[in-house]
Amino acid sequence: MEISSANWISEVGVEDPIFMHQYDMNSFDYSILDELNFESLSAESYSSYPDLNPKSAHSFNGSAIENPHTGLESPAKQLKTSSWNSCTTDRMTSMAASSSSSKLISFENSNSAPATSQKFLDCTVKPKNEAGSDLRNMNFPTMISESSLEIQNGSSKHEQDPKRVGTVTRTPLHARDHVMAERKRREKLSQRFIALSAIVPGLKKMDKASVLGDAIKYLKQLQERVKILEEQAAMKTTKSVVSVKKARLSADDDISSSDDNSDSHSEHPLPEIEARVSGKNVLIRIHCDKSKGCAAKILSETEKLDLTIISSNVLPFGNSTLNVTVVAQMDDDFCITAKDLVRNLRRALA
């Protein structure tokens, strides 16, 4: 799975107007222009680099000290434009006014990020050694002991090699790629921080740790809330039923005066069966739990009652119930009352 950084924002971005109240999103404006500069700059000079900092009193002679290997001065020491006012936590109230009081902050104003071909998140997890139940217990003490040993050894002999002989791990050529890659990585991370802070409501401080912390808190309470709501919903659906007036639905009940106002919803358990007869035509309506073979069973049972099915329809209603409507015709020289019809069907579907 490959997501470019540009797409990423649009995917988990902050387009939701409700939660759009932190972090102005203009942190992408540097893409192309800076990219040019990015290419143009090379090892010899950074004078052409656009210093975004208006103060920009950076003395670049210190660069040799700061980055001794490459001699690169950090090309993008950015200013933190945190013109930011007090996080008025107005949720979903005035989204029109959001632009006016646009807070502008960015964890990383630097440039670069061509967003053309970055790859991450390839999502290939190969589960290894599932069986071991306790390997996480294991490696913790081992790690400690190991490390302590390492300390002992390391302190004893550790020559330090004055010429930097050993592993010249990066040639200066690749060192720059390294820098670039690192910069890109930071950029990506910062973007995600921004995106995260945009969807976490009500956060007071905008530093990374606080954003993360508040996000965690928020996430937990969202999870809790979902859990509760789902339990409620699951409970409700079971009895989201309805009352109909049993009066005319089931034949067996006595009727009439019993149910007063409509809210009686004395839920009679599904299936709920209603039938009516008009001449030789029969209309059957069944509201039942969604189960396999349910519709077929209804039809076959109907036909067993010497009815010829003219038309039928099955509609889902909610998550777990079906509404089945059948129009049939009685065969010749056969007659059945609606009451008997309901009774027979109920028996068959019980």
Place this chain on the structure above:
Amino acid sequence: MEISSANWISEVGVEDPIFMHQYDMNSFDYSILDELNFESLSAESYSSYPDLNPKSAHSFNGSAIENPHTGLESPAKQLKTSSWNSCTTDRMTSMAASSSSSKLISFENSNSAPATSQKFLDCTVKPKNEAGSDLRNMNFPTMISESSLEIQNGSSKHEQDPKRVGTVTRTPLHARDHVMAERKRREKLSQRFIALSAIVPGLKKMDKASVLGDAIKYLKQLQERVKILEEQAAMKTTKSVVSVKKARLSADDDISSSDDNSDSHSEHPLPEIEARVSGKNVLIRIHCDKSKGCAAKILSETEKLDLTIISSNVLPFGNSTLNVTVVAQMDDDFCITAKDLVRNLRRALA
């Protein structure tokens, strides 16, 4: 408001065993031992520094280059023990089975830490043992001892790097404090990453960017889910009612429902309208006289009620009547009771 790292973890920590399935929690290790070394090492030599890296082919003469200001080599280059096994992406469905697989990874688990002063977050797990046998990955006693970040005072006898002209922004005394503070800050951030990754289910990759990205996605869908569920819940309270005979719906009093036992159906005047509501789903059934434009009118009137029609069916019954069944969904922010629905439809079809 600022939360110390120690308090923070216990506050939004990952004590919830349900979601405790990523990231082993040991990450605070380099404390005292490193601190000692911190004192002992000076500018002239790094021989006594414990190289924690098992490969440890480091040539540290380059350290003067790496950290030109202080000459300190990083005291806690840690190894990344990322023993990791798969993750089952079960999202908020089966809570009990969610913790079957446990991953272990840590963004920052530098070692050293002689097991006495290990500090990482205290996940006081009460054995709920519902799913049984799967929360053994977190029985580390943890106590975030404040001592780790104790900074040694003084002992910086060396004035390393005398040339160091220009803005000496930090005296070497404070430079170490800076290092320590920075280390603490990083530690806090890493802890939060760990905590976050522990409560985001189903994340495939555990690097920071992915954790953040998945957390954002997850958070958004949680928000969406909460929104939907809350709407449903608000709607559920007004639960489905039915109208059968208009008798009791409209103010005019009923018409002697005493007729019911005669199943000969329908001596109440058509149209006969019934509605039921389950969450956002609405089922409407209308039995009316067969007339031109009848079905279309029903549908259009239904849609006028801020309902989105999911499915509809029209069946003829007898020679002169139709049976119309409609399944629809309420639009967002719209709520109507079955009773009102019937009333409106009746008015419209009158």
Place this chain on the structure above:
DNA sequence: AATCCCACGTGGAGTC
């Protein structure tokens, strides 16, 4: 060999 990811130390800006 290339790439990714991470922690590190460090300068600098902002804030109390």
Place this chain on the structure above:
DNA sequence: GACTCCACGTGGGATT
């Protein structure tokens, strides 16, 4: 002045 926060470049481990 102390403290916080951040981005930076850099070495190095891991994975491929």
